Amino acid sequence: MTDSVADTEAIRRYVASIYAALSFREGGQPNWDMLRGLFWPQAQIVEIRRGETTSHTPAEFIAALRSRIAHGELRAMQDRETGATIKVQGDLAQVFSPFEGRRDAATVRGVNAFQLARQGGRWLCLSILRSEEPARNEERRVLPAVAPPDRPPPRRPGGPPPRYRR
Secondary structure (H helix, E strand, O other), X not given: OOHHHHHHHHHHHHHHHHHHHHOEOOOOOOOHHHHHHOEXXXXXXXXXXXXXXXXXXXXXXXXXXXXXXXXXXXXXXXXXXXXXXXXXXXXXXXXXXXXXXXXXXXXXXXXXXXXXXXXXXEEEEEEEEEEEOOOOOOOOOOOOOOOOOOOOOOXXXXXXXXXXXX
């Protein structure tokens, strides 16, 4: 197995462990110990929900989640990844991870964008940017892809090659 394949598989297992640690059935709890061990201590978990953005360290996130469960605001949570795009460059990785899940009786969908760093031979999460899908009546904005500055723009099928200024 090449290093890039091994990295990708290790990252897939790592991301699956985050989803597994957070998920719990009614009457249960997330796997708090496992969850704490998956993050760099100063990591940031940024949630975008209904136009509001909140940011937490792992300890703050865990405390807020514990409080929601203790106050009966959240009785069960099951998330699973529905696909992922993983980019690895040396000891850094970016994972774009669409998910679907349940919060009590409600179905949710969204995406987690993970930034990971390899430290001491293992991957740790530096940040998660999390967004749940907008409600059906909210408009989704799709922006066109932009080529990186060091690459030419993509060629349109059947069209002439792009012109470049020199």
